[in-house]
Amino acid sequence: MPVKCCFHRSPTTETVAWSENMDTLLTNQAGLDAFRTFLKSEFSEENVEFWLACEDFKKTESAEKIASKARMIYSEFIEADAPKEINIDFSTRDLISKNIAEPTLKCFDEAQKLIYSLMANDSFPRFLKSEIYKKLVNSKEIGSHKKWLPFL
Secondary structure, eight states: OOOOOTTOOOHHHHHHHTTTOHHHHHTSHHHHHHHHHHHHHTTOHHHHHHHHHHHHHTTOOSHHHHHHHHHHHIIIIISTTOTTOOOOOHHHHHHHHHHTTSOOTTTTHHHHHHHHHHIIIIIHHHHHHSHHHHHHHHHHHHHHHHHHOTTO
């Protein structure tokens, strides 16, 4: 049986760790899934979807793919009446609209920072107070107690 490293986090500690900061939450698949569920319940999942699309976009290497991915992100999240239109100011939207003809890997950076800030300052604190998060923490605590105390 493999020995777990002293840095191994139990499911409870991992779930509680999501509250440390939004980066911890976004880099953990279970945390990201829970946050998405919460955002869907608030009808604002486009924010995390845009943020994730930008993260993926920044890893693009071929110039051809940069252009096609940029157009896809633009049509899905930025242009007026986009299916998942994000809430950004006019000047940021206008700048992206002007640069979309010749996009670079940095063309969505300002909008991504705005959306990240919106999520960190607004959605994330509400998520930590939500029933979705509380239930996850409580269910993990009960689950881990059962592992160690089978008589519960």
